[in-house]
Amino acid sequence: MTMVQMNVRVDAGVKADVDKILERLGETPSSVVRRLWDCIRDRGQVPDLMTGEQEADLEAEKRRKLGRIGNMNGIVPRLLESMGLVGSGADPFGAMSAAELHDYADEQRYLDYVQESGGER
Numbered sequence: 001m002t003m004v005q006m007n008v009r010v011d012a013g014v015k016a017d018v019d020k021i022l023e024r025l026g027e028t029p030s031s032v033v034r035r036l037w038d039c040i041r042d043r044g045q046v047p048d049l050m051t052g053e054q055e056a057d058l059e060a061e062k063r064r065k066l067g068r069i070g071n072m073n074g075i076v077p078r079l080l081e082s083m084g085l086v087g088s089g090a091d092p093f094g095a096m097s098a099a100e101l102h103d104y105a106d107e108q109r110y111l112d113y114v115q116e117s118g119g120e121r
Helices: 011-023 029-043 051-080 098-117
Strands: none
Touching: 011 029
C-alpha cells in the first residue's frame, strides 16, 4: 500500500487538547485520520460528527420522547397496574430493549386486529 502525507491546519489549542486525549487513548492523529478516511470510503459519505453539546441536546430530546412513549402520560402504567400486572409506580417498559418494545407493539396490534375481526388468537 502506497502512503501519502497530508498537511492540515487546525487551531493550535484544539490540537494540543486533542493530542492529550489521543495519547490517553493510545491513538495518534494519523491513526484517527486513517480510520475517518476508511469510514468515508466505506460509507460513501462523511459521518455526521456532532459536538458534545449537540450530542447532549439530541440525547435529552431522545429521553424526552422515549419518556412520553414509554409511559404515554401514565395511561399504560395505570392500566397495567389496575390489571394487577405491575406494582404501583413500576415502569413496565424500563427493562425492555428497543427490539422488545417493537415486538410488544406488534403483538398488541395483532391482538387488536384479532379482537376487532372477531377471530381467535
